[in-house]
Amino acid sequence: MTAILAAEGVTRRFAPRVTLGDRIAAALGARVDRRAVQAVTDVSLAVTRGETLGLVGESGCGKSTLGRMLAGILPPSEGRVLLDGAPPMRAGHKTTTRIQTVFQDPFASLNPRQRIGEAIAEGPVSHGLVTRAAAPKLAADWLARVGLDPAYAQRFPHQFSGGQRQRVAIARALAMQPEVLVCDEPVASLDVSIQAQVLNLFLELHRALGLTCLFISHDLAVVRHVSDRVAVMYLGRIVEIGEAATVYAAPRHPYTRGLLASVPKLSLDGAAVEFQPIRGELPSPLSPPAGCAFHPRCPAATDVCRAQRPALSPRADGTLVACHHA
Amino acid sequence: MTAFWKEYAENRVALVALAVVLLVVAAALAAPWIAPQDPYDLANLDLMDARRPPGFVGSSGYAHWLGTDAQGRDLFSAILYGLRISLQMGLVAGASAMAVGALLGILAAHAGGWVEGAIMRVVDLQLSFPAILLALVLVAVLGQGKAQLVIALVAAQYAYFARTAYGAATAERQKDYVEAARATPLPGWRVVLRHLLPNCLPPLIVVGTVQVANAIALEATLSFLGLGLPPTEPSLGMLISNGFQYMMSGRTWISVYPGVALIIMITAINIVGDQLRDQFNPRLRR
Numbered sequence: 100m101t102a103i104l105a106a107e108g109v110t111r112r113f114a115p116r117v118t119l120g121d122r123i124a125a126a127l128g129a130r131v132d133r134r135a136v137q138a139v140t141d142v143s144l145a146v147t148r149g150e151t152l153g154l155v156g157e158s159g160c161g162k163s164t165l166g167r168m169l170a171g172i173l174p175p176s177e178g179r180v181l182l183d184g185a186p187p188m189r190a191g192h193k194t195t196t197r198i199q200t201v202f203q204d205p206f207a208s209l210n211p212r213q214r215i216g217e218a219i220a221e222g223p224v225s226h227g228l229v230t231r232a233a234a235p236k237l238a239a240d241w242l243a244r245v246g247l248d249p250a251y252a253q254r255f256p257h258q259f260s261g262g263q264r265q266r267v268a269i270a271r272a273l274a275m276q277p278e279v280l281v282c283d284e285p286v287a288s289l290d291v292s293i294q295a296q297v298l299n300l301f302l303e304l305h306r307a308l309g310l311t312c313l314f315i316s317h318d319l320a321v322v323r324h325v326s327d328r329v330a331v332m333y334l335g336r337i338v339e340i341g342e343a344a345t346v347y348a349a350p351r352h353p354y355t356r357g358l359l360a361s362v363p364k365l366s367l368d369g370a371a372v373e374f375q376p377i378r379g380e381l382p383s384p385l386s387p388p389a390g391c392a393f394h395p396r397c398p399a400a401t402d403v404c405r406a407q408r409p410a411l412s413p414r415a416d417g418t419l420v421a422c423h424h425a
Numbered sequence: 426m427t428a429f430w431k432e433y434a435e436n437r438v439a440l441v442a443l444a445v446v447l448l449v450v451a452a453a454l455a456a457p458w459i460a461p462q463d464p465y466d467l468a469n470l471d472l473m474d475a476r477r478p479p480g481f482v483g484s485s486g487y488a489h490w491l492g493t494d495a496q497g498r499d500l501f502s503a504i505l506y507g508l509r510i511s512l513q514m515g516l517v518a519g520a521s522a523m524a525v526g527a528l529l530g531i532l533a534a535h536a537g538g539w540v541e542g543a544i545m546r547v548v549d550l551q552l553s554f555p556a557i558l559l560a561l562v563l564v565a566v567l568g569q570g571k572a573q574l575v576i577a578l579v580a581a582q583y584a585y586f587a588r589t590a591y592g593a594a595t596a597e598r599q600k601d602y603v604e605a606a607r608a609t610p611l612p613g614w615r616v617v618l619r620h621l622l623p624n625c626l627p628p629l630i631v632v633g634t635v636q637v638a639n640a641i642a643l644e645a646t647l648s649f650l651g652l653g654l655p656p657t658e659p660s661l662g663m664l665i666s667n668g669f670q671y672m673m674s675g676r677t678w679i680s681v682y683p684g685v686a687l688i689i690m691i692t693a694i695n696i697v698g699d700q701l702r703d704q705f706n707p708r709l710r711r
Contacts (some may be wrong), residue, residue, distance in 0.1 A: 170608060171608075172604065172607070172608045192610065193607070193608060193610040194610075196609065196610070199608070199609070200605065200608050202601045202604070202605055203601075204601060207600050207601035207602060208601035208602050208604075208605045209602055209605075210602040210606070210619075210620050210623075210624070211602075211624065212623040212624055213619070213620070213623075221609075221611065221615075221619070222609040222611060225609070225611050225612065225615060268605075271605075275609060
């Protein structure tokens with residue numbers, strides 16, 4: 100159980116840029132909204148070598164921001180990210196090739212004016228992993244490995260479907276020979292039938308290459324399919340983290356329970372459809388509620404929840420939960 | 426590409442303009458072969474033929490369809506050679522301004538922070554300043570000559586490209602593929618040259634077309650004012666300037682025909698540029 104990638108109390112705020120115009124407006128007495136959005140608050144977690152950690156939560160809960168910080172793309176406002184004890188980012192620049200990212204939208208994450216063979220080989224050539232002469236071979240090998248015809252190397256992204264593009268994006272990330280792969284909703288923009296193919300490819304490559312993986316998704320079924328451990332995020336904080344099997348079988352935090360209950364299920368006899376959405380909406384991260392951030396939506400909330408924020412603390416089965424009552 | 430061409434061809438005016446541009450370029454390229462006279466070989470000129478009206482048949486035996494100037498030079502030939510120089514200056518200055526401006530604009534967008542602020546404030550300052558004035562001052566300081574003129578034209582025009590490239594690049598840099606390139610991580614110059622630049626090209630090409638026309642007009646203006654090219658390399662502007670003193674004496678053709686040639690060329694290039702802009706800008710599509 101050695102952590103390869105760890106976050107230590109990371110917080111990320113997005114403050115609106117104060118422009119000259121704002122300053123003048125403020126000087127003239129106008130009210131300028133300078134509240135920072137706190138996307139991620141004081142998150143600590145560790146990804147163990149070789150495991151897949153799933154990160155789930157609603158849209159806007161900060162899971163992508165956390166993923167970007169762990170990938171070394173975005174600097175944390177507070178706290179630090181460590182890859183084998185050293186930060187993957189220094190002075191605002193990513194310093195390591197050991198972490199690679201697969202982005203959500205394969206229509207946006209590939210340069211529309213770059214041939215896909217070039218897209219795959221560009222990083223490895225640039226970092227001296229292969230020579231320029233060996234680049235076409237590398238691209239062809241990776242295309243074959245992700246299930247595409249190596250002859251496609253000369254094509255442009257617009258000539259491919261979404262699923263094919265995501266395969267290209269995966270090939271591009273893996274061609275860098277990373278140790279850690281951060282997948283930011285890699286199948287969210289794909290059709291369900293294509294999702295399964297891409298997920299299976301992902302699992303296959305994960306096993307073959309012995310990768311460590313952070314898998315971000317809002318889709319609980321997808322995360323369950325690929326993850327060893329699961330972390331559930333709510334409003335910038337982790338509310339529950341534990342073995343995937345345990346969390347899915349016996350969710351502790353009311354939010355996790357709510358999430359699992361809100362997945363539409365079809366019963367086999369075709370009669371009743373169980374479907375219980377969590378009431379209310381995600382509060383604005385500009386003004387998070389006091390106490391437990393989930394209390395306005397929580398069915399079990401009491402006075403202590405409104406006053407005091409629960410700490411993430413271990414339970415008997417090894418799961419960590421941030422709840423006064425679970 | 427075929428779809429793009431089809432859409433272009435739907436606009437008859439733009440199609441004619443494109444034909445005119447191609448014709449002008451062809452005429453300029455072929456000038457030494459199609460001009461009846463080498464207008465700058467003094468041995469060919471005969472002062473007896475000076476200031477003759479259009480259609481005059483001179484001592485060398487051929488008709489001067491557009492007349493002759495004060496040195497007995499065939500104006501049609503002079504215009505063809507003038508087009509050559511004007512086009513050459515326009516293209517070289519336009520392309521150089523595009524290269525400089527595009528790189529600065531994209532660099533500003535890519536680097537952000539104080540680099541962005543510094544570059545773009547200088548560009549803003551220049552855009553608020555008449556280009557002709559800057560070019561005038563620079564030519565006055567640098568002196569005459571092709572290289573000096575190109576420098577002056579580039580200095581007067583790069584700001585338009587920088588603004589356009591900056592705008593396009595700030596939109597592109599938000600996109601995932603740029604973040605993916607930075608996250609690999611690829612070196613900054615590679616992100617700029619291989620990822621941002623190719624995706625910022627369409628608007629730059631449009632601005633480039635219009636700016637070539639502007640460079641030609643600017644060069645003609647400088648030449649007209651006597652600050653452009655030396656008399657050994659007369660552009661259209663200098664031809665217009667040469668004939669100017671005869672305007673009042675009724676020998677208007679010496680200035681008018683080079684002027685008409687200049688207007689036709691600039692108008693045609695501008696129409697082509699406008700059509701390209703309409704086609705590259707989806708919001709203007711009907």
